[in-house]
Amino acid sequence: MQRNEWKFSYTARQLADAAESKVSYHDERLTFWKAKRDEVLGRIRAEGIEVDEKIALGYRNPKSRDWERGGQIVVRNDLQKDLEEVYEKLHWHTEKLNGYDAWQKVLSANADNTLQLDNEDWQYFFGTQ
Secondary structure: OOHHHOOEEEEHHHHHHHHHHHHHHHHHHHHHHHHHHHHHHHHHHHHHEEEEEOHHHHOOOOOHHHHOOOEEEEEOHHHHHHHHHHHHHHHHHHHHHHHHHHHHHHHHHOOOOEEEEOHHHHHHHHOOO
């Protein structure tokens, strides 16, 4: 069998409906990740910055050299990773939302046309998110 060469007939209306479903999904995920971004940024502002001081500065009479590079400001690594994940997800879902929205519009405008889909096309419109 040559299933990679198979073609399936769908109306543009069916594909527009499938694209609309994907638009809804990615719009929902985008809303979720925007809220998560606000949460992470709030946590960073509230608790993410730490000052890491040398232990020697806690002595009663630190030497002059102890003051050199005595402390540094550190953003907690776990919050940095959370923020990176949030922006990665926002980017991905925004791209998907824009792509499916464009397809939904063009297919809705040509709803009575019949199109031939291969397996990859079918996966794009009907596969799992």
